[in-house]
Amino acid sequence: MSLATLMYHDVVSGGRWDESGFAGSAAAHYKLDAANFHAHLDALLAAGVAFAEPDAVAAGGREGCLLTFDDGGASASAVGKIMSRRGVRGCFFITTSRIGTPGFVGARDLLELRRDGHLIGSHSHTHPANIARLDARALHEEWRRSVDILEQLLGEPVHAASVPGGFMSPSVRSAAEAAGIRTLFTSEPTTRAWHTGSCAILGRYALLRESAPGTAVALAAGGGARLRQWAAWNVKKPLKRWAGPVYRFTRAQWLHGRLSSHRDPTAAPRE
Numbered sequence: 001m002s003l004a005t006l007m008y009h010d011v012v013s014g015g016r017w018d019e020s021g022f023a024g025s026a027a028a029h030y031k032l033d034a035a036n037f038h039a040h041l042d043a044l045l046a047a048g049v050a051f052a053e054p055d056a057v058a059a060g061g062r063e064g065c066l067l068t069f070d071d072g073g074a075s076a077s078a079v080g081k082i083m084s085r086r087g088v089r090g091c092f093f094i095t096t097s098r099i100g101t102p103g104f105v106g107a108r109d110l111l112e113l114r115r116d117g118h119l120i121g122s123h124s125h126t127h128p129a130n131i132a133r134l135d136a137r138a139l140h141e142e143w144r145r146s147v148d149i150l151e152q153l154l155g156e157p158v159h160a161a162s163v164p165g166g167f168m169s170p171s172v173r174s175a176a177e178a179a180g181i182r183t184l185f186t187s188e189p190t191t192r193a194w195h196t197g198s199c200a201i202l203g204r205y206a207l208l209r210e211s212a213p214g215t216a217v218a219l220a221a222g223g224g225a226r227l228r229q230w231a232a233w234n235v236k237k238p239l240k241r242w243a244g245p246v247y248r249f250t251r252a253q254w255l256h257g258r259l260s261s262h263r264d265p266t267a268a269p270r271e
């Protein structure tokens with residue numbers, strides 16, 4: 001048995017992609033339609049997937065399937081309620097500079113999510129375009145401010161975080177650790193956990209707008225779906241690292257063309 005962590009972002013209805021979380025077509029690629037998200041939960045429950053308790057994972061537990069949600073978009077509140085009704089608890093990673101701004105969760109939402117047993121963690125303070133490029137002082141500020149805000153708001157220590165954009169580096173990790181983070185989620189699609197210093201690094205499998213419920217089940221269950229995502233991620237990794245801005249620009253352009261041209265007939269078949 002191992003821990004398989006799934007990475008979601010916002011969940012929106014009626015094609016209103018910019019209603020929750022960060023705006024734009026690149027961000028929309030990571031958002032699920034509400035009906036699709038409901039179907040993901042139904043499929044995971046029907047398949048008998050054992051869900052991990054977020055607090056247990058933060059305490060070192062490494063079993064089951066953990067659902068995480070990045071960015072802190074306003075939809076987190078509804079997502080938390082849907083999950084609670086089904087007895088599932090998740091992790092919500094919050095971009096703290098956005099708390100209470102249009103499209104993002106407010107302080108009361110976060111208190112309710114926590115009261116319902118979900119775990120609240122940091123997703124940096126401002127969600128920089130590439131956090132790995134910040135100098136040590138700016139990095140420290142991103143994590144420290146974010147953790148301080150959440151701790152004051154929740155009235156308890158905050159020890160979990162996810163790396164914005166998946167831009168992981170040794171300095172991103174050490175700054176997070178210095179800010180008190182003990183469990184840091186990346187976007188590397190793996191079930192393998194690393195421990196460096198006092199911080200555990202955990203990978204996650206991404207669920208995208210076009211991901212079918214069966215993909216979530218396959219990723220939770222292991223096997224081929226995980227390997228395919230891992231292989232694709234490793235092909236992209238050098239591109240992302242060495243040509244970051246160009247890669248993001250090209251990707252944004254490509255996604256924009258893709259979203260505005262309805263459905264790309266050359267797109268890969270759904271899993």
Ligand SMILES: [Zn+2]
Pocket residue numbers: 070071123127164165
């Ligand atoms: Zn993010």
